[in-house]
Amino acid sequence: MTDGDAILEVRGLTKRFPGVLALDDVSLAFRPGEVHAVIGENGAGKSTLMHVLGGDLSPDAGAVYLGGAPVRLAGPLDAQSRGIGVVYQELALCRNLTVAENVTMPTVAARGAVRPMPRAAMRDMTRRALARLGMGHVDPDTPVSRLSVAEMQMVEIARAIGRDVRVLVLDEPNSALSPRESEELFRVVRQLRGEGVCVLYVSHYLDEVLGLADRISVLRDGRHVETMNAADADEDRLIRAMVGRDLVGATPFALSPAAEASADAPAVLEVAGLACAPDVADVSFTLRAGEILGVGGLPDSGKDSLGDALFGLRPRSGSVRVDGREVGASSGAALRAGLAYIPADRRNGGMLSTMSVAHNVVASTLGAVSWAGILRRRAVERTARAQVARLDARISSLGQRIATLSGGNQQKIILSRGLVSDPRVLILHEPTRGVDVGAKAEIYAILRDVAAEGVGIVMITSEMTELVLQASRVVVVRAGRLSDELTGAAITEEAIMQRAVP
Amino acid sequence: MSAADVQSAPGRTRRGALSRLFGLRETGVALALIALCVVLSLATESFLTQTNLLNVGRQVSLLGIMAVGMTFVLISGEVDLSIGSIYAFAGLATGMLIVGGWALLPALAAGLLCGAVIGAINGLLSTYGRLPSLIATLGMLSIVRGAALILTDGRPVTVNERLGADPDTLAAFEFMGQGRLFDVIPMQLVFFAAVAAVAWAVLAGTTFGFRVFAVGGSAKAARISGIRIEAVKIWAFTVMGTLAALAGILAMAFLPSGQAGRTGLGLELDVIAATIIGGASLAGGEGTILGTILGVLIIGVMRNGLVLMGVSPFVQELMIGLVIIVAVAIDKWSRRRGG
Numbered sequence: 061m062t063d064g065d066a067i068l069e070v071r072g073l074t075k076r077f078p079g080v081l082a083l084d085d086v087s088l089a090f091r092p093g094e095v096h097a098v099i100g101e102n103g104a105g106k107s108t109l110m111h112v113l114g115g116d117l118s119p120d121a122g123a124v125y126l127g128g129a130p131v132r133l134a135g136p137l138d139a140q141s142r143g144i145g146v147v148y149q150e151l152a153l154c155r156n157l158t159v160a161e162n163v164t165m166p167t168v169a170a171r172g173a174v175r176p177m178p179r180a181a182m183r184d185m186t187r188r189a190l191a192r193l194g195m196g197h198v199d200p201d202t203p204v205s206r207l208s209v210a211e212m213q214m215v216e217i218a219r220a221i222g223r224d225v226r227v228l229v230l231d232e233p234n235s236a237l238s239p240r241e242s243e244e245l246f247r248v249v250r251q252l253r254g255e256g257v258c259v260l261y262v263s264h265y266l267d268e269v270l271g272l273a274d275r276i277s278v279l280r281d282g283r284h285v286e287t288m289n290a291a292d293a294d295e296d297r298l299i300r301a302m303v304g305r306d307l308v309g310a311t312p313f314a315l316s317p318a319a320e321a322s323a324d325a326p327a328v329l330e331v332a333g334l335a336c337a338p339d340v341a342d343v344s345f346t347l348r349a350g351e352i353l354g355v356g357g358l359p360d361s362g363k364d365s366l367g368d369a370l371f372g373l374r375p376r377s378g379s380v381r382v383d384g385r386e387v388g389a390s391s392g393a394a395l396r397a398g399l400a401y402i403p404a405d406r407r408n409g410g411m412l413s414t415m416s417v418a419h420n421v422v423a424s425t426l427g428a429v430s431w432a433g434i435l436r437r438r439a440v441e442r443t444a445r446a447q448v449a450r451l452d453a454r455i456s457s458l459g460q461r462i463a464t465l466s467g468g469n470q471q472k473i474i475l476s477r478g479l480v481s482d483p484r485v486l487i488l489h490e491p492t493r494g495v496d497v498g499a500k501a502e503i504y505a506i507l508r509d510v511a512a513e514g515v516g517i518v519m520i521t522s523e524m525t526e527l528v529l530q531a532s533r534v535v536v537v538r539a540g541r542l543s544d545e546l547t548g549a550a551i552t553e554e555a556i557m558q559r560a561v562p
Numbered sequence: 563m564s565a566a567d568v569q570s571a572p573g574r575t576r577r578g579a580l581s582r583l584f585g586l587r588e589t590g591v592a593l594a595l596i597a598l599c600v601v602l603s604l605a606t607e608s609f610l611t612q613t614n615l616l617n618v619g620r621q622v623s624l625l626g627i628m629a630v631g632m633t634f635v636l637i638s639g640e641v642d643l644s645i646g647s648i649y650a651f652a653g654l655a656t657g658m659l660i661v662g663g664w665a666l667l668p669a670l671a672a673g674l675l676c677g678a679v680i681g682a683i684n685g686l687l688s689t690y691g692r693l694p695s696l697i698a699t700l701g702m703l704s705i706v707r708g709a710a711l712i713l714t715d716g717r718p719v720t721v722n723e724r725l726g727a728d729p730d731t732l733a734a735f736e737f738m739g740q741g742r743l744f745d746v747i748p749m750q751l752v753f754f755a756a757v758a759a760v761a762w763a764v765l766a767g768t769t770f771g772f773r774v775f776a777v778g779g780s781a782k783a784a785r786i787s788g789i790r791i792e793a794v795k796i797w798a799f800t801v802m803g804t805l806a807a808l809a810g811i812l813a814m815a816f817l818p819s820g821q822a823g824r825t826g827l828g829l830e831l832d833v834i835a836a837t838i839i840g841g842a843s844l845a846g847g848e849g850t851i852l853g854t855i856l857g858v859l860i861i862g863v864m865r866n867g868l869v870l871m872g873v874s875p876f877v878q879e880l881m882i883g884l885v886i887i888v889a890v891a892i893d894k895w896s897r898r899r900g901g
Contacts, residue, residue: 371786373782373785373786391785391786391787391788392788392790395787395788396788401786403782403783403786405782408780408782409780409782409783409786410783410786411780411783412775412776412779412780412783412784412787412847413779413780413783413847414775414778414779414780414846414847414848415775415776415779415847419772419775419776423772423776423783423784423787423789424786424787424788426769426772426773427769430768430769433768433769433770434767434768434769435767435768435769435771435772437767477787
């Protein structure tokens with residue numbers, strides 16, 4: 061495949077990790093002045109491709125061509141000096157340094173220790189880069205730690221575009237942004253495109269890819285499936301290309317609306333006047349058995365502290381009752397009362413990451429699988445096996461470390477830990493973050509089954525589709541308080557947005 | 563990574579089958595130990611003799627008993643620097659009690675209790691006190707050493723009849739440190755084996771062991787699972803303190819004398835080194851008793867072998883340092899390759 065117009069090309073790119081062919085003979089061409097989206101399920105090879113382009117990984121076979129000539133990218137600095145700037149998914153700023161120090165870091169590093177960069181030049185360069193992104197109001201001397209997440213992202217982009225960027229790679233750039241901030245990001249992306257920059261845009265959000273990209277390339281299992289013009293694409297086509305099959309009856313994008321819990325179902329969870337520093341001000345709601353209450357809201361609205369507050373992980377005030385009984389503010393009390401909690405951050409909250417699948421399943425129910433403090437191996441195995449089967453988690457053995465599973469399977473195991481104690485109420489925070497499309501649909505199906513058995517579910521999430529399609533009722537958090545509730549046909553993205561934005 | 567992980571699963575299973583007995587990490591240490599033993603058997607006449615091997619066993623026992631405790635602390639995500647001081651304090655205190663005419667069991671109980679209490683204080687400071695355990699136990703290192711100096715007024719403590727110990731008590735006490743079971747196996751080694759066996763069972767097969775791994779690997783997930791992190795860590799420190807006291811008491815019984823300014827100085831570093839060589843991670847969540855035993859044996863066999871080969875003690879120190887770095891480096895590299 062050759063493309064005369066291409067500014068950046070990869071040909072026959074192959075990268076192997078132990079047990080995984082992350083990139084398999086991938087050839088792609090990227091043109092100047094286009095927004096080129098790269099999509100695929102988790103593990104499709106998107107991240108590996110970005111890391112190769114960023115000079116962070118060297119391919120086992122194949123090559124990168126810049127302006128038609130093959131280049132060997134010796135490292136991130138080399139890539140940047142050749143005009144390839146990469147912004148990875150995780151923010152990678154030095155929070156203890158100022159905006160200017162962060163933005164000029166590659167330049168300073170390239171100059172070496174012998175020719176330090178004058179402060180004035182650093183400020184100057186930063187001011188120009190920020191102005192180009194419409195961020196002229198940010199003082200270059202501000203410590204990065206004082207910026208909002210969205211501003212930090214812009215600082216990262218400012219650093220990546222440097223002096224003269226030809227290709228800008230954005231890896232899931234808005235997973236932490238509010239819709240309004242995302243709009244701002246899109247504006248910047250379009251502007252850079254207008255200036256002739258090639259923007260590589262990696263994302264999970266298909267609607268946003270369709271709205272932003274000129275062309276879309278789909279990767280699956282490390283292989284390039286197809287590249288299409290965005291004008292010819294729609295969500296169904298993209299999903300088919302990503303998944304390689306039709307999601308028969310299980311697509312999360314076309315589910316029937318969640319069944320309403322009957323109005324006379326008993327209240328399982330009653331929350332009144334819940335407050336929790338720093339951002340939950342006053343939250344009250346009632347959850348009935350068998351319903352899925354969706355909780356939406358922007359980042360910083362207090363939504364992201366709600367799970368920890370409900371489960372008693374942080375000091376709180378107000379009342380939390382399960383089946384009418386007050387629950388103490390500790391995780392032990394919460395578990396005894398019949399609450400279970402699946403936090404947003406799998407790595408630092410969900411998983412017992414150094415432990416096996418089986419041990420992760422039984423962690424919250426040790427009493428039931430032990431006798432006088434001695435673990436009963438059989439009981440552990442039996443419980444774990446039953447849960448793995450129930451949630452259809454794909455594992456190679458019960459002794460396998462949970463950290464080696466895919467995101468979706470990790471989440472299923474963590475979910476099973478919540479379910480194994482037969483909770484009355486399940487609190488979920490971002491239940492499908494970093495989970496691929498197939499596993500997402502399965503997790504939704506599990507949640508519906510669980511709700512149908514009479515468990516009340518609180519689902520705190522940033523994903524609109526999740527709220528609209530999975531919740532039987534939706535409330536929106538703004539400034540630490542809940543909006544009025546939306547039910548049935550009134551649950552629309554517009555209605556949720558209206559209540560979310562200040 | 564769903565598809566990719568499923569594909570790679572058989573590879574994992576195969577690797578698991580090869581090292582089913584030990585698990586990947588211990589296999590590496592075990593191979594290193596075996597290689598070391600083979601080399602020493604060929605290079606020296608005296609290494610592969612019953613006398614020498616039992617001697618090595620005795621020499622590593624006290625280190626091993628403490629390393630077992632350190633395994634708990636490291637897995638729980640903490641570290642304990644105060645154990646050299648606990649070792650000295652408990653040994654000296656027990657010795658003084660026996661000299662003061664106490665019977666063996668009460669004296670032992672008092673000595674072990676000292677260790678347990680100091681350990682619990684370490685745990686309290688590191689949890690409810692919100693201090694990093696590195697700092698808390700660094701402080702306790704000095705405090706306990708100072709307490710031992712005050713207790714003994716800086717003078718050596720010697721346990722013998724002339725100073726007032728009951729002869730029968732003294733005989734029993736000295737048997738703990740110097741005696742041999744069936745006239746063959748050093749009692750210190752018997753204590754080490756018993757401690758290791760119990761610890762292995764606790765760590766691998768009890769809810770407490772489970773909780774130790776859970777709090778070290780992922781504190782928030784452990785809390786969400788209803789595990790009381792503070793309690794688990796305090797217990798881990800208490801186990802450590804008790805075992806350090808046991809080692810100190812056995813050392814006292816072996817010599818049988820000690821001095822607060824000298825006994826057990828710097829021991830904590832040897833113990834941490836052995837535990838780390840055995841595969842425990844300073845980041846928590848990782849470690850096994852078997853690995854720790856192997857780590858202790860590597861240090862012990864290495865020391866012994868270098869002595870047998872007539873290598874200068876200065877070079878010995880240097881070699882031990884190299885072993886620590888190489889062992890941990892191999893472990894890190896192999897794990898990075900394995901993803």
